[in-house]
Amino acid sequence: MEDTAIFAGGCFWCMVKSFDTMPGIDKVISGYTGGHVPNPTYEQVSSHTTGHTEAVKIIFDPEKISYKQLVDIYWHQTDPTDAMGQFQDRGDNYRPVIFVKDDEQRQIAEASKKALAESNQFDDPIVTQIEDAKPFYPAEEEHQQFYKKNPLRFQMEEMGGREKFIKQNWQK
Template identity: 50%
Template sequence: MRRLILLLLTVLTTSCHSQSNSKPQPIKKAQNMELATFAGGCFWCTEAVFLDLKGVKAVQSGYTGGKRPNPTYEQVSSGATGHAEAIQIEFDPSEISYEELLEVFFATHDPTTLNRQGADVGTQYRSEVFYHSDAQKEAAENYIAQMTAALTFKDPIVTKVSAAQPWYPAEDYHQNYYKRNTSQSYCHYVITPKVEKVRKVFKDKLKS
């Protein structure tokens, strides 16, 4: 299976690189809204699992946590820039809390594998929470401590908790990738199970 996924990734990447490299503008947070920024592997996957949640107004794929300004997908994929593939969520805290977003985040990726999610390997696929306030920092650290105490995972959690850093939106073709390419093999085998898990386990949090 791993070899199959790696082959699919190669095919998809080749296809993606033939498309436009234009980038959207960063999310402009509306009044009374908050931002959450998570890195948990391929941003096609992490973006998809949050789009159906009530209170989530927008989800954008992008790059953060690195050294090079305005990196491209090719540069980030090389691992040389230090950026993570990540998502930034604009959400209404009166409809869904930051703690609930953390719950979904940790339920839909493996926070115990260092710089890796499945067949995706490299520092760009690391597990990291980028907090936008002291309250978010405390919530993330407390949630990780609770999971550790409860032995939620058999291996230690390696997710980093870091202050939010400059955000660079990914190229247009990465945005809303799953919903535009659901029938592709990588989406079917890797992303669809995550989306279905959210719809089953967190059905009380879904949009009407």
């Protein structure tokens, strides 16, 4: 039996690898969600006129990896204190959001966010939003599995602040 999870944490290229390499994850799809334009293109989302956020949809086997584990992986690749982008990627289309499909996912995400806030790991408040899932539209093919197709460009994106932040804040 498969389940799904949707997370936004900046550029979707940088969100795929951490999930894609985990046992129990069948597929990670880069795409757009949260907006009001059906079937948006990358150019439309980048124009900040669609309301969409770049995100990843994860198809996973809950018998091998839990939704809670996915939320933990998500936190460890984002800056949960930055509401309007992630690292070098700025704007509402890069905002950090956990999109939940039901009450169970909402409870897990909310509890995890609360625990992170109470951990005092960060001086600033945890501002990642938790929102109801909306239709998810897969991105164009060139954006799928970007870290495999364009390893040098992917590495440059990672070095744009994400890699350093993760090392400083999550790999303690």
